[in-house]
Amino acid sequence: MAEPVVIWGSGAIGGTIGACLRRAGHEVLFVDVVPEHVEAIAAGRLHIEGPVVDFTIGGPALLPEQVQGQHKLIILAVKAHHTEAATRALLPHLAEDGAVVSCQNGLNELTIAEIAGRQRTIGAFVNFYADYMGPGHISYAKRGAVVVGELDGSRTPRLEALHRMLQDFDEDAVLSDNVFGYLWGKAGYGAILKASALTDDTIADFIAAPARRVLILRLVQEILAVAAAKGVTPLGFDGFDPIAFMKRDEVAIEASMQQMVAFNRGSAKPRSGIWRDLAVRKRQTDVAAQLAPVRAAARAHGLGTPIADKLVELIGEIEQGRRAIGQDAADVLTRVAQQQ
Numbered sequence: 001m002a003e004p005v006v007i008w009g010s011g012a013i014g015g016t017i018g019a020c021l022r023r024a025g026h027e028v029l030f031v032d033v034v035p036e037h038v039e040a041i042a043a044g045r046l047h048i049e050g051p052v053v054d055f056t057i058g059g060p061a062l063l064p065e066q067v068q069g070q071h072k073l074i075i076l077a078v079k080a081h082h083t084e085a086a087t088r089a090l091l092p093h094l095a096e097d098g099a100v101v102s103c104q105n106g107l108n109e110l111t112i113a114e115i116a117g118r119q120r121t122i123g124a125f126v127n128f129y130a131d132y133m134g135p136g137h138i139s140y141a142k143r144g145a146v147v148v149g150e151l152d153g154s155r156t157p158r159l160e161a162l163h164r165m166l167q168d169f170d171e172d173a174v175l176s177d178n179v180f181g182y183l184w185g186k187a188g189y190g191a192i193l194k195a196s197a198l199t200d201d202t203i204a205d206f207i208a209a210p211a212r213r214v215l216i217l218r219l220v221q222e223i224l225a226v227a228a229a230k231g232v233t234p235l236g237f238d239g240f241d242p243i244a245f246m247k248r249d250e251v252a253i254e255a256s257m258q259q260m261v262a263f264n265r266g267s268a269k270p271r272s273g274i275w276r277d278l279a280v281r282k283r284q285t286d287v288a289a290q291l292a293p294v295r296a297a298a299r300a301h302g303l304g305t306p307i308a309d310k311l312v313e314l315i316g317e318i319e320q321g322r323r324a325i326g327q328d329a330a331d332v333l334t335r336v337a338q339q340q
């Protein structure tokens, strides 16, 4: 049997990628902490549904403590606040010459590299839209950018092999020499998603709302200023044009806003995973964990992140049941943005 690609965290993102790879003929080992989900996958009842694909498949599936041996390729797809624990748990199963690929939101590669070593970390960026609906049931709502790249930008045989494999998931998958550019781009776009989760608005409605314009502009600019201070050139994707925001080019910003609205309008996943964690799954989000490295980098460069700081605080209040999701929460954040 060929060496399997291990999917560590087989929810919305990991489950979708793993199922599609398995359907394309790759050996896949699914790992997850949810016993009923693991059981469903092992029993051949992993249903990926939605406008992109609709099929049911299965495959070897284990809880983390059941994994044995060492593996050369592990795709990590847990939420950012679980990255450290998951990486420590997978470490004994990562071959000396193996690699962890972070298919996550945030700058998780930094945490993974610290634990597994930079040589054993490959960068990735995903912007497709999916939801975990329940054990063995995932909605793949919308295709989006899929990118892989070595952390130092080099082109290596292992990266080329990974890229070829991911083309079996999405034929437009990109091999990049600037994966951190995409990750910082997503940090900018992701900040809009996080702010939208303060409300019940769809992502498209939130971006289109005139009342949120100043918040979106200043929040994105605040995040991308940190990227600039680090010497990273953020890259655009799926309608988001970070350079327009950085240059404060009103015409290009307007075009990007319209494209982001069009990209999100009518999506089968109309709201972010963060909103879903708050409103549907009633659980902690990974907003603080995603923004932690951005805020730390800002501090290291003498920059403030007052809007992101307030965003983390507001999301925390919702998580703790001390604030309701709604326009009031977004109004509070908008007022902070107006002061910048």
Ligand SMILES: NC(=O)C1=CN([C@@H]2O[C@H](COP(=O)(O)OP(=O)(O)OC[C@H]3O[C@@H](n4cnc5c(N)ncnc54)[C@H](OP(=O)(O)O)[C@@H]3O)[C@@H](O)[C@H]2O)C=CC1
Binding pocket: 008, 009, 010, 011, 012, 013, 014, 031, 032, 033, 034, 064, 077, 078, 079, 080, 082, 085, 086, 089, 103, 104, 105, 106, 126, 127, 128, 129, 130, 131, 132, 273
């Ligand atoms: N969903 C989307 O459309 C997109 C998500 N992302 C990012 O992708 C990453 C994954 O998100 P998503 O797939 O939505 O999240 P999900 O919650 O759907 O899937 C993550 C899965 O990993 C499980 N898990 C948690 N801790 C561990 C662990 N230590 N070992 C193994 N499994 C674990 C979770 O269990 P439990 O639920 O019990 O914690 C869950 O089943 C996040 O960083 C997210 O921000 C990026 C782009 C789009």
Ligand SMILES: CC(C)(CO)C(=O)C(=O)O
Binding pocket: 105, 126, 127, 128, 129, 130, 144, 193, 269, 271, 272, 273, 274
């Ligand atoms: C909205 C989306 C799917 C965009 O990638 C996302 O990142 C999330 O749900 O957290």
